[in-house]
Amino acid sequence: MYLVTAKEMRNLDRYTIDHLGVPGVVLMENAGKAVAEEIMHRFPEPKTAVILCGSGNNGGDGWVVARHLQFRGWKVYLWLVGAVEKMAPDARVFYEVCQRLTRIEIDPQQERDQLRRHLEQADVVVDALLGTGATGQLRPHIAEVVALVNQQSKAFVVAVDLPTGVDADTGGVLTEAVQADLTVTFAFPKWGHYLRPGADYSGEVKVADIGLSPCASPELEPSARINLPSDWQHHLPPRSAWAHKGTHGHLLVVGGSRGMLGAAVMAGEAAYRTGAGLVTITVPSSEQLPLSAKVTQQMVWSWPGESTFSPDSWQMIEERRTRFSAVAIGPGLGRFAGEADWLGELMKRMEVPMVLDADALNILSDHPSLLQKRPSPFATVLTPHPGEMARLLACSVAHVESSRRQAAGELAQKTGAVVVLKGRYTIVAFPDGKQILNLTGSPALAKGGAGDLLTGMIGSLLAQRIPLGAAVPMAVYLHGKAGELAVSSVPHSVMFSDILSAIGPALRQCCQ
Numbered sequence: 001m002y003l004v005t006a007k008e009m010r011n012l013d014r015y016t017i018d019h020l021g022v023p024g025v026v027l028m029e030n031a032g033k034a035v036a037e038e039i040m041h042r043f044p045e046p047k048t049a050v051i052l053c054g055s056g057n058n059g060g061d062g063w064v065v066a067r068h069l070q071f072r073g074w075k076v077y078l079w080l081v082g083a084v085e086k087m088a089p090d091a092r093v094f095y096e097v098c099q100r101l102t103r104i105e106i107d108p109q110q111e112r113d114q115l116r117r118h119l120e121q122a123d124v125v126v127d128a129l130l131g132t133g134a135t136g137q138l139r140p141h142i143a144e145v146v147a148l149v150n151q152q153s154k155a156f157v158v159a160v161d162l163p164t165g166v167d168a169d170t171g172g173v174l175t176e177a178v179q180a181d182l183t184v185t186f187a188f189p190k191w192g193h194y195l196r197p198g199a200d201y202s203g204e205v206k207v208a209d210i211g212l213s214p215c216a217s218p219e220l221e222p223s224a225r226i227n228l229p230s231d232w233q234h235h236l237p238p239r240s241a242w243a244h245k246g247t248h249g250h251l252l253v254v255g256g257s258r259g260m261l262g263a264a265v266m267a268g269e270a271a272y273r274t275g276a277g278l279v280t281i282t283v284p285s286s287e288q289l290p291l292s293a294k295v296t297q298q299m300v301w302s303w304p305g306e307s308t309f310s311p312d313s314w315q316m317i318e319e320r321r322t323r324f325s326a327v328a329i330g331p332g333l334g335r336f337a338g339e340a341d342w343l344g345e346l347m348k349r350m351e352v353p354m355v356l357d358a359d360a361l362n363i364l365s366d367h368p369s370l371l372q373k374r375p376s377p378f379a380t381v382l383t384p385h386p387g388e389m390a391r392l393l394a395c396s397v398a399h400v401e402s403s404r405r406q407a408a409g410e411l412a413q414k415t416g417a418v419v420v421l422k423g424r425y426t427i428v429a430f431p432d433g434k435q436i437l438n439l440t441g442s443p444a445l446a447k448g449g450a451g452d453l454l455t456g457m458i459g460s461l462l463a464q465r466i467p468l469g470a471a472v473p474m475a476v477y478l479h480g481k482a483g484e485l486a487v488s489s490v491p492h493s494v495m496f497s498d499i500l501s502a503i504g505p506a507l508r509q510c511c512q
């Protein structure tokens with residue numbers, strides 16, 4: 001499923017209407033009917049609705065909603081918040097239909113008390129004021145109505161396409177926004193539904209098919225998609241009875257400096273749970289004994305070094321590096337003298353797909369040119385959380401969080417790496433500009449170790465030679481799904497072991 005900007009949506013709209021010749025009023029009828037049906041699905045018995053319509057096509061959808069509800073016995077209070085003479089032509093068609101059906105309140109400022117009375121009676125409020133056509137700060141007459149809607153607390157608020165006041169592309173709030181319980185959007189979800197604060201105003205998001213062309217042509221193809229198993233599940237076929245431990249790749253996990261062994265162990269365990277045939281963890285030689293006491297299934301390989309990695313010991317890598325089909329660097333890596341040369345040399349010598357996380361990312365922040373050492377065509381995946389992203393982009397965390405889509409895209413295009421910007425609704429950004437938004441996840445993942453698990457899962461699927469474009473979104477989806485399935489009682493008490501145990505059930509749900 002695509003995830004679109006307002007411009008991409010308009011392009012698809014225009015293609016369907018102008019090129020294919022589907023009348024806009026047909027799309028509008030389908031849109032409004034879809035909203036009415038979602039409302040009646042939640043309220044099977046006729047109730048009272050206040051429907052607030054702007055003068056654009058978002059308002060046009062609102063007139064259609066009003067007609068369908070009224071035909072099904074609802075008491076409908078209809079308000080035009082805008083100027084009739086400025087009404088969009090398609091909207092006008094349905095406005096005039098409603099005029100023949102019922103009284104329409106025209107909203108001059110002095111009618112606020114009447115609007116308050118209607119809102120007090122409402123079981124449902126439909127926000128059809130502004131949709132993807134909103135630009136700039138809300139004009140005062142709209143902002144005042146938004147405030148009135150948010151002041152009432154009884155009604156179930158349904159936003160048409162977008163909550164009025166939410167920017168379709170950034171999720172930013174234009175002055176203020178309607179706090180919706182449900183948003184019914186059309187054809188494809190918009191970025192604003194899943195970027196804060198827009199995500200918080202959208203409530204539950206339902207996508208309605210209104211008969212829009214799925215995708216007109218390559219140049220009209222949106223650049224983003226929602227992460228769905230249907231896009232990659234065929235890359236993880238059932239296991240062959242003839243498989244052996246060498247069949248499913250060998251991941252090398254590099255990390256686990258003194259006091260941080262657990263991170264490397266969690267990454268390694270997650271890699272096995274996600275299907276890797278073999279997993280080796282390499283730690284500084286001083287940590288080999290304690291690590292060996294902590295692990296059973298992972299193999300342990302000691303790297304010369306006292307508590308951290310000795311930067312000049314490449315003999316063994318040359319002897320063993322061809323055993324591995326992917327490498328994950330970072331879980332519990334720590335910082336150490338000579339780190340940049342060490343990481344650069346490792347990135348150069350490991351001619352396999354690589355995932356970099358945690359302190360490997362922090363070293364990169366200080367030495368961005370290290371990425372140029374990566375031999376082509378071997379893929380590199382960076383998995384920053386917002387703090388690491390801020391360091392990589394030399395900006396503030398607040399800036400990253402207020403422009404997640406742009407930040408992830410910028411780093412991917414600048415580095416040529418695949419970027420996984422973690423957080424609620426993780427974004428996977430590819431160097432070619434394509435992006436994937438992931439909707440799975442749970443507050444249970446907001447704990448130490450969750451990132452290490454994801455690193456191991458990405459490394460595991462890369463080690464299994466699953467194509468990059470499938471391996472990364474698959475791991476991100478499964479990680480979030482495991483976080484959901486791990487919650488047996490409350491998210492507060494979930495341990496990494498619960499998430500680890502839930503990887504199998506998540507795989508079964510998505511890939512069998």
Ligand SMILES: NC(=O)C1=CN([C@@H]2O[C@H](COP(=O)(O)OP(=O)(O)OC[C@H]3O[C@@H](n4cnc5c(N)ncnc54)[C@H](O)[C@@H]3O)[C@@H](O)[C@H]2O)[C@H](O)CC1
Pocket residue numbers: 009013027028031054055056057058059060061082086088129130131132133134135136137138139142160161162174186187210212
């Ligand atoms: N395929 C589809 O997605 C369909 C979508 N439909 C609906 O159409 C709107 C987009 O309609 P559009 O006319 O382009 O814009 P809006 O109605 O969202 O708003 C334009 C309207 O609002 C005024 N305005 C703009 N900015 C502001 C502001 N900051 N403050 C106040 N007023 C503002 C502007 O002057 C216009 O009057 C989409 O969201 C869907 O709901 C189609 O109905 C069906 C196909």
Ligand SMILES: [K+]
Pocket residue numbers: 058127128129130131159160161162163164
């Ligand atoms: K709206």
